[in-house]
Amino acid sequence: MSGWTRKDLLGLDELSADELRIILDTAKAFKGVGERSLKKVPALRGHTMVNFFVEPSTRTRTSFELAAMRLSADVVNISATASSLQKGESLKDTALNLEALRADIIVLRHSSAGASRFLAERLKASIINAGDGAHEHPTQGLLDIFTMIEKRGSLEGAEVAIIGDILFSRVARSNIYALNKLGAKVTLVGPSTLVPKAFEKLGVKVAHRIDDILETADVVNLLRIQHERQRKEYFPGIGEYIKLFGLTKARAERLKPGCLIMHPGPINRGVEIDSDVADGDQSVILEQVTNGLAVRMAVLYLCAGGVGLPS
Amino acid sequence: MSQEQLETLLVMDADAIRKAIRRIAHEIVERNTDLSRLVIAGIPTRGVEVAKRILDHIEQIEGVRPEFGVVDVAMHRDDLRRRGRLTAVVPTELPVDLDDRVIVLVDDVLFTGRSCRAALDAISSFGRPARVQYAVLVDRGHRELPIRADYVGKNVPTALEEKIRVRFENLDSVPDSVRVVRAVKS
Numbered sequence: 001m002s003g004w005t006r007k008d009l010l011g012l013d014e015l016s017a018d019e020l021r022i023i024l025d026t027a028k029a030f031k032g033v034g035e036r037s038l039k040k041v042p043a044l045r046g047h048t049m050v051n052f053f054v055e056p057s058t059r060t061r062t063s064f065e066l067a068a069m070r071l072s073a074d075v076v077n078i079s080a081t082a083s084s085l086q087k088g089e090s091l092k093d094t095a096l097n098l099e100a101l102r103a104d105i106i107v108l109r110h111s112s113a114g115a116s117r118f119l120a121e122r123l124k125a126s127i128i129n130a131g132d133g134a135h136e137h138p139t140q141g142l143l144d145i146f147t148m149i150e151k152r153g154s155l156e157g158a159e160v161a162i163i164g165d166i167l168f169s170r171v172a173r174s175n176i177y178a179l180n181k182l183g184a185k186v187t188l189v190g191p192s193t194l195v196p197k198a199f200e201k202l203g204v205k206v207a208h209r210i211d212d213i214l215e216t217a218d219v220v221n222l223l224r225i226q227h228e229r230q231r232k233e234y235f236p237g238i239g240e241y242i243k244l245f246g247l248t249k250a251r252a253e254r255l256k257p258g259c260l261i262m263h264p265g266p267i268n269r270g271v272e273i274d275s276d277v278a279d280g281d282q283s284v285i286l287e288q289v290t291n292g293l294a295v296r297m298a299v300l301y302l303c304a305g306g307v308g309l310p311s
Numbered sequence: 312m313s314q315e316q317l318e319t320l321l322v323m324d325a326d327a328i329r330k331a332i333r334r335i336a337h338e339i340v341e342r343n344t345d346l347s348r349l350v351i352a353g354i355p356t357r358g359v360e361v362a363k364r365i366l367d368h369i370e371q372i373e374g375v376r377p378e379f380g381v382v383d384v385a386m387h388r389d390d391l392r393r394r395g396r397l398t399a400v401v402p403t404e405l406p407v408d409l410d411d412r413v414i415v416l417v418d419d420v421l422f423t424g425r426s427c428r429a430a431l432d433a434i435s436s437f438g439r440p441a442r443v444q445y446a447v448l449v450d451r452g453h454r455e456l457p458i459r460a461d462y463v464g465k466n467v468p469t470a471l472e473e474k475i476r477v478r479f480e481n482l483d484s485v486p487d488s489v490r491v492v493r494a495v496k497s
Binding site: 004022025026028029030031032033036037038039040041042043044045071298301302304305 | 383385386387388389391397399400401402403432433435436437438
């Protein structure tokens with residue numbers, strides 16, 4: 001197994017299967033910390049992490065914040081509205097100022113694809129991509145995969161369906177890259193406007209009816225319909241979407257008994273998924289949130305850890 | 312141009328290691344009358360292997376096998392930045408209730424004492440054991456903290472720039488051995 005030598009986590013596309021496994025194994029160890037009476041370890045004592053969120057987010061930001069606190073790092077939060085980006089300062093200048101304040105880790109959420117790479121190439125600090133446009137959201141992909149492996153043991157040969165707004169989804173992209181590397185079989189499901197055939201180039205199947213995958217899927221990962229990114233021409237209407245792609249109670253009953261139901265949140269109850277299904281036995285939606293903390297602790301530990309993990 | 316070469320000196324062979332671990336097992340049994348309260352917990356990676364072997368010997372001697380544990384210290388080290396290299400973290404495995412337990416913490420080499428300090432921190436984040444004892448295969452000296460071992464397989468005086476290399480057949484595919492390794496200019 002090769003070691004971990006990266007200072008940044010920008011996406012899962014560039015990681016090897018071994019690197020993915022190092023993160024997942026490390027996350028497994030850190031998950032145990034959350035179950036102790038004292039939920040804090042000194043690993044990143046003296047490190048400063050800046051949560052720099054140019055796009056709004058509650059769960060990812062909070063998850064990174066708690067992860068850093070459990071590792072004993074100091075945390076500062078900056079949101080778009082509170083930063084000088086509002087006053088016209090460029091991303092690079094804001095980041096250089098953060099570095100001048102001796103930030104060791106910058107967690108960046110930005111509306112432009114490649115924003116985190118832009119900073120990673122210019123700053124000494126570790127840059128963790130917490131979502132860049134429609135490009136990647138690596139820690140979400142990792143926590144989805146961590147949850148699947150925890151529940152199933154392995155991903156080799158697993159049928160994973162990702163359903164919904166793939167075109168605009170960084171979560172879908174990070175999932176696809178990592179699932180392919182770990183041996184899962186991915187099917188993307190959604191209207192042809194949101195799941196164009198071009199995605200087949202990534203080595204996945206494309207389906208335009210949720211009914212096609214219900215009986216065969218081992219995992220269904222439902223994506224949120226991103227109202228803020230939709231335009232009329234992509235999207236017929238909520239009613240039609242539910243009819244064609246919503247995981248209703250009737251459809252959920254056709255799933256295999258052990259099939260996992262996942263959702264990165266926030267849920268539009270009654271749109272992508274029926275309320276009863278989201279709260280049902282097969283749903284691991286809240287476990288994903290718990291696992292997100294462990295995965296982010298692992299990523300912070302590995303990226304902040306200096307020269308790297310020897311093989 | 313001088314080139315560095317490694318000079319190694321064998322200080323324990325497979326037989327010496329087996330005898331030292333067996334003696335430690337006897338001493339643990341002698342000091343701890345109630346084996347049902349005992350947890351033999353190794354520090355990864357090779358401390359875990361020493362702990363397993365101590366357990367095997369205790370089982371042979373007394374016919375009962377105390378509980379096994381793993382105490383991860385990687386995430387409890389506070390010198391990540393100084394060392395500049397990462398250690399893999401692994402899950403800690405300890406009994407849920409530590410209150411009346413006696414933990415024998417096991418490592419292969421005792422050097423600065425910082426791993427032991429980190430292990431004690433890790434244990435205290437799980438609970439409050441009645442007592443913690445410390446067993447090591449090799450004590451090489453050079454403590455940086457006021458820590459000592461209760462059970463020592465062998466004291467090996469070393470120079471600071473030397474290293475101790477412990478190898479176990481089942482982990483490293485070479486015969487069990489403890490060597491002092493030193494770089495010499497040639």
